[in-house]
Every structure is written in structure tokens, then in C-alpha cells.
Amino acid sequence: MSHLGDLLSGLVDGELSGAELDRANAHLASCGVCRTEANALRRLKHELHELAGACDADEITRRLLAMAGPDGRDRRYDHAVLVPDRDQGREHGEHHRGRRVIWGTVSLVVVGIGAAAFGMGGGGSTGPQITPQVEVFDVQHAITSGDVPYTDPADRFARVPAVATTP
Amino acid sequence: MTRHSLLLTAVATVTVPGLLAVFGVIGHDQGAGQGDITAALDSAALSGPFPVAPATARAAVRNNVAAVQRASGAPLTILSRVTASQQATGLQLLDKAADAGLAVTYQGTEVSSQSGVDGSVTTISQVWHEGEGATLVRTSSAAMSATTADAATTATSAAAADAASGSPEGVFGVTKSLVALLGQHYVAVYRDSGTVAGRAAAVVELYRFDGSLAAQYWLDRQTLVPLRRELFDTSDNLISNDSFVRVQFGAQAGAQAAGAAVPSTSAQSTWVTAVSPARFLASLTGQGWPVPGTLPGGLPLHAAAWTQTANGKVAELEYSDGLYVVSLFVQQGTLAARLPGWQQVRVAGQQAFVSGQSVSWSGGGLVYTMIADVPPQTVRQVVGALPGSGPPGLLGRLERGFGRMARLVNPFS
16 A cells, blocks of 8 residues: 555645545544654654744745845855854855955065075175285186286385387 | 198198207206207298188187187197197297206396276396295395385295195296196297397297287297296287396306395295085185176186185185286275275276285275286276176175075075
8 A cells, every 4th residue: 555655745735626635534533643743743844843833934935035036046055144143144144254354464474585585685794894815816816827926015115117118 | 742742742831840849859858957958849830820810700600610620639820830739839948947947946136017997017136946845035226225125035934835835836827737727718820030138049839729929938948948928918918028138057057046145935825725616616705795707808717715814714716818817815804994005096987996916995895806917998898797896786686685694594505
């Protein structure tokens, strides 16, 4: 013997009529299982109805409509529409603030590193004060170039004038 | 028959001078540098050279042609009346002159005049050299006053130390390593005969690949020791003239050399020669020292060395094409506010100090001191190509800063 199945919920909701309603009622009269299930559904429906009375029906309708969206897009998983307006605004603000914090932190790090590089890139005056050891350099140059070395800078200003050479 | 005669004449024209020159060189080898090579040199004398390419052609083009010909082993056509064997003779003479500068005992007086960025500089030096031994150099101006005696001592002791360590040295820039470089950048041709300090000399000329005269060497006909050198810039201006005004060879010179006091070498810096100059340069640039591999004027890095001083490490980079030599000394720090004896000038827009052939300036936390045997315009180009004392600009400063930060965080730097 087959049971009412999907027709049972239609019967409880009062959606059946005509021959379908007669056949469902006839079956309930003879089937204890379906009768028990129908009673359970009716109880549940009653309890839901009592709970629904505590909410604003228009609000529920509005939210249900919003789930479908004006463009027909299914927005059931859009968290923003499932929460009240006040929470939605707060979360939206927190989201943007988070982004701003991240961007601000990154900008600060970049500017900081740039400023540090700028600071470190200057200061060519770091290091010891050098007086070139030109007498040492002269000798080294003479050795590698195969020429006679010059003398020290002080001596250069006392150099003898140019001498005409014999070819 | 006429054709065969012409062929024989052409072959004889090419081979005879070359063979005579080779015989002359061999004879010089067997005679330990004392043989007379006059006959061979006279046979190899030329009336050229003449540039093949027109004067209006770009030198770079002619040089590229020459490089291709050299690489293929073909005779260079840059100088139309110079054969490959005659070029080889010129280089062989200079190569033998480098050997003679070390092997022959001599003593004499040298006068050197060079054009610097602040005018001409002339020095007079007494030179003693014992064959395969030390070279002692004393400037005559130093001998005149007690205050400069130390400088003369320094120069003398360094030359002596060099001989002991086997570092390259020669007379008037004719060293083995520099002659090897000459062959890559110039055409050497035996040209003529002359006289220097009363001694007969063979004249070898160096030509650039564009046909312009770059240098003339006078080599003693008996010993091949260089007696005189003249350097010319690309505008045919004489920029350097080094010459013996008095010279002696042999036993008498040896006795005087032995009598010359060899000063102490304790005051000298010890220079460590880099085995691979290119790798040494790379290590310097890795440390943030912006030093180039080639200087303006086509002077490639030829040798490198470094030493440790009280103020830290000093790197010496020697750039040369065999004829012109630039020694660039680089060390960390800034120039002292006062440099007694130096003249403050602007070179290529940079604030620099000049003393004779030395130019010193600082930039980017480094002090550069350049001693150059090059034309003054090349000195200006080199100074302009290296970092100077001016502000580096925003990007330059950021680049330098990031480089320093990278070196700070890099454990391997």
C-alpha cells in the first residue's frame, strides 16, 4: 500500500481540492501511518504560526524578496542581506576600515624604508678624513708603469723649470 | 719570364728585410743584448706609414676593420706600406727593449716633462740600475734640500723593493706587460735612426689604427735600452717627453750603481697584486665602490692591487692600453679640508685637488686619487666619469641608500 507522500503536506496546508482531496481523505481514514504523520505536520504548522506572529510579516516578505534581488540574482548567500540594516552597515564599515588599516600600514612601511634609504644614501661625509699618501701612490704607479716616480706634493712646487733635452 | 722576375722581386722585397730583422734579433739574443743591430734595422727602415682609410672616416670603423683583420691573422691594411713582418719587427724591438731595461746595467740622468691639468711638470732624476737587480731613483730637486730628502728616499727604496719582488718595471714605460698591450692597440714600426745623449739610437714609432702618430721611442742601438720617449695626443700635440740627457752603460755604470746607497724599505706599503683584476673589480663594485672596467679614452683595466693603511684599505686599479697608463687609487672616506701643497681646482665640474700628475677628489664616500700619464683631456674625462663631490640627487641618493641597506642585511657581503 502506497502512502500519501508529497500530497500529505498539501493536505495539511489546505492546498488540495476535488478528487485529489477526496482520495487523500479516504487514504487517511484507512492508513494510520499517514494519519499520524498528518497530525504531526499540523502541530508543527500551528507552532510555526505562533512563532511567526511575533515577527513583522512585512519585514519577512521584504527580506524574502531581497533574497531573490531586483535583478533576479539569487542572493541567499549574501551575508549583508541576511542581517538587519544596522549590523550590515557596521560590518560594511569595519570591512573598509580594515582595508584602510592595511593600506595605511603598507604605506607607512614603504615611506619608512624610503626615508631610511634616503638618509643612508646621504652622508657622503662618513668615513675618515683622508690626505692622499701621494708619495706612496707615486712609487706604486712608477713600479707598474715603468716610469720614474714623482716626489711629494710639497716638492712639486719647487720643481726645476723645463729643461731642453738633446734628441 | 718577366712575370717570374716580378714575383721574385716582390718576394725578396717582403722577406729579406724581415729575415734580416729576425737575424738581428737572434744576434742580439746570442750577444746578451750587446750586439750591434744597426745593419738589420737599417734594412728594415721604411718611408711609411700612410693611412689607407680617408681622414674623414671614423676611427672606430677603421679600428673595427683592423680588429677583424688581426683576429683572422691577415696583415693589417691600416698602414698601406707596412707589412705584417715589419710591424712584428717594431714590436719585437720594444719587447727586447723591455728585457734590456732589466738586464743591462746603466746609470744616467733623466729629464721628464709632462702636460698635466694644471700645466706642464718637469722632473730631473738620477737613475742607477744594476742588471737583473735593483733600480735606484733620486730626483735632483730632492737632493737640493733636506726637506725633500725623505721623498727621494721613499722613491728609491720602493724601486729597490720592487726589483726584489719581481714586479714589472722598465724604462720610460717599456715593460713586458705594457708592450704586450701595445700590440693590441697600436701598430709599432721601426722608422729611423737618431741620437740621444750622444748615443746612436733606433727610432720606433707607434701609430693608432686611424694612422695618427701616438708615440716615438729611441732605443740604444747597442743595448736596446730605451733612451727617450715622446707621447702625442690625438691632435698631434706633444704631451710627454722623457729622455736621458746623460747615460753610461757597462762596468763603469755598475760601479756607480753599487756605490749608491740603498735606503731602508721599512717605510714602504706592501701592495698585494690581484691575480684576476676583473674579479677584484667585481668584488669592489659588490662592496658599493663604483669603479669602471674601462676608462674614457679606451683604457681597459690592466692590473690591480691593494694595501692596508691606517685609514683602511686602498685599492689601486691600473688602466692602460700599453702606452697611456692611469693608476686610480680608491679608498673610503672624504678628503681632508686642507691639503698642503695641493692646488684646488675644478676639473670636469668637480671640485678637485691637483698636484703635478696627481688629481684627487672625493664623492660617494670614497676618495679617488689618480696619477695619469695621459693627455689632460683624458684626465678630465676620467674625473667626469667617476662619482664626484656634488649632491647625488634623489634617485642617486636612494640608490646608494638601498645599496647600503642591502649590504647591512646581507650576511655574505
